[in-house]
Amino acid sequence: xxxxxxxxxxxxxxxxxxxxxxxxxxxxxxxxxxxxxxxxxxxxxxxxxxxxxxxxxxxxxxxxxxxxxxxxxxxxxxxxxxxxxxxxxxxxxxxxxxxxxxxxxxxxxxxxxxxxxxxxxxxxxxxxxxxxxxxxxxxxxxxxxxxxxxxxxxxxxxxxxxxxxxxxxxxxxxxxxxxxxxxxxxxxxxxxxxxxxxxxxxxxxxxxxxxxxxxxxxxxxxxxxxxxxxxxxxxxxxxxxxxxxxxxxxxxxxxxxxxxxxxxxxxxxxxxxxxxxxxxxxxxxxxxxxxxxxxxxxxxxxxxxxxxxxxxxxxxxxxxxxxxxxxxxxxxxxxxxxxxxxxxxxxxxxxxxxxxxxxxxxxxxxxxxxxxxxxxxxxxxxxxxxxxxxxxxxxxxxxxxxxxxxxxxxxxxxxx
Numbered sequence: 001x002x003x004x005x006x007x008x009x010x011x012x013x014x015x016x017x018x019x020x021x022x023x024x025x026x027x028x029x030x031x032x033x034x035x036x037x038x039x040x041x042x043x044x045x046x047x048x049x050x051x052x053x054x055x056x057x058x059x060x061x062x063x064x065x066x067x068x069x070x071x072x073x074x075x076x077x078x079x080x081x082x083x084x085x086x087x088x089x090x091x092x093x094x095x096x097x098x099x100x101x102x103x104x105x106x107x108x109x110x111x112x113x114x115x116x117x118x119x120x121x122x123x124x125x126x127x128x129x130x131x132x133x134x135x136x137x138x139x140x141x142x143x144x145x146x147x148x149x150x151x152x153x154x155x156x157x158x159x160x161x162x163x164x165x166x167x168x169x170x171x172x173x174x175x176x177x178x179x180x181x182x183x184x185x186x187x188x189x190x191x192x193x194x195x196x197x198x199x200x201x202x203x204x205x206x207x208x209x210x211x212x213x214x215x216x217x218x219x220x221x222x223x224x225x226x227x228x229x230x231x232x233x234x235x236x237x238x239x240x241x242x243x244x245x246x247x248x249x250x251x252x253x254x255x256x257x258x259x260x261x262x263x264x265x266x267x268x269x270x271x272x273x274x275x276x277x278x279x280x281x282x283x284x285x286x287x288x289x290x291x292x293x294x295x296x297x298x299x300x301x302x303x304x305x306x307x308x309x310x311x312x313x314x315x316x317x318x319x320x321x322x323x324x325x326x327x328x329x330x331x332x333x334x335x336x337x338x339x340x341x342x343x344x345x346x347x348x349x350x351x352x353x354x355x356x357x358x359x360x361x362x363x364x365x366x367x368x369x370x371x372x373x374x375x376x377x378x379x380x381x382x383x384x385x386x387x388x389x390x391x392x393x394x395x396x397x398x399x400x401x402x403x404x405x406x407x408x409x410x411x412x413x414x415x416x
């Protein structure tokens with residue numbers, strides 16, 4: 001084992017029995033586990049966040065299978081690399097089995113042409129594809145490849161999984177077993193918690209702590225909470241602002257405001273800001289929630305949300321976080337009504353799909369002299385000339401008379 005390589009690389013599992021975590025797909029009674037053990041694997045797409053074990057699982061499969069294993073990275077590879085792998089797989093001298101497992105890391109980085117180049121070989125079984133991606137493959141990978149593959153969703157590792165991996169690394173000769181290290185369970189738990197489900201972050205932080213800490217007089221390297229904190233970056237951003245989890249987080253943020261849970265709204269707001277989300281984008285979502293979900297139950301919410309968006313634009317981070325928090329909490333705590341949202345949706349559906357008739361002549365515009373002769377504006381009653389500034393007259397086209405779009409609910413009964 002090359003000790004110059006990163007700790008996370010050195011302590012990767014070599015077999016399924018050494019693999020820690022992802023029990024929902026790798027439990028001994030699960031299909032993927034049984035398929036790998038029986039060496040009957042078909043093409044798969046491993047989808048999950050960084051540091052959850054995608055590459056390690058592919059490596060375990062390579063150690064288990066009898067087929068040739070080739071790894072390429074979509075960032076640095078192209079169609080020629082795919083063709084070279086296929087050529088080697090088809091050469092009976094280099095590969096008697098005639099098949100190979102082709103592991104493509106970050107497969108979402110391949111463009112359509114590069115992904116299409118894989119199809120014939122996946123189709124005829126020459127290649128068993130293992131694609132790894134942090135992005136939603138249903139958006140980023142060709143449907144043709146998806147239809148020929150089993151999509152496996154991997155989750156962020158649980159804290160107890162990372163604790164176990166850290167303890168294994170401290171004992172392992174390939175890991176840090178040759179060092180005389182003293183570290184408490186509390187500190188190990190701290191490292192696991194700050195890693196945010198990314199075991200690579202945890203192991204890299206641990207290795208930095210060990211390699212940069214001097215031995216004491218007894219020859220012991222003691223890793224304290226303070227040393228561990230200094231060796232790790234602040235808690236890892238939970239999602240990539242350009243990735244799939246961006247949509248999950250903003251969805252959770254909006255639904256928390258809609259559901260009147262201010263604490264959850266602030267939590268997802270913090271998550272977004274910690275992940276580098278554009279504060280103006282967040283502000284726009286608050287404005288939309290104020291109109292769509294609060295609506296006429298509290299029209300002031302839209303005023304506050306709009307003012308917040310303007311203030312965020314002028315102030316910027318880090319102070320913008322305060323403005324966003326105030327607006328999100330106000331929207332979350334406001335009474336809710338989607339009557340306006342439902343009204344415009346129904347009206348748009350009608351004008352898009354129905355013959356809605358003509359605008360009544362008496363409310364049409366007559367900007368030029370002589371148009372009155374054709375009935376434009378004739379018979380219009382000016383509401384301000386009548387008691388209460390309202391008067392009965394037809395506004396909807398003949399074909400739409402009697403249609404109700406705005407239906408006040410219990411939170412907007414005073415607006416009829």
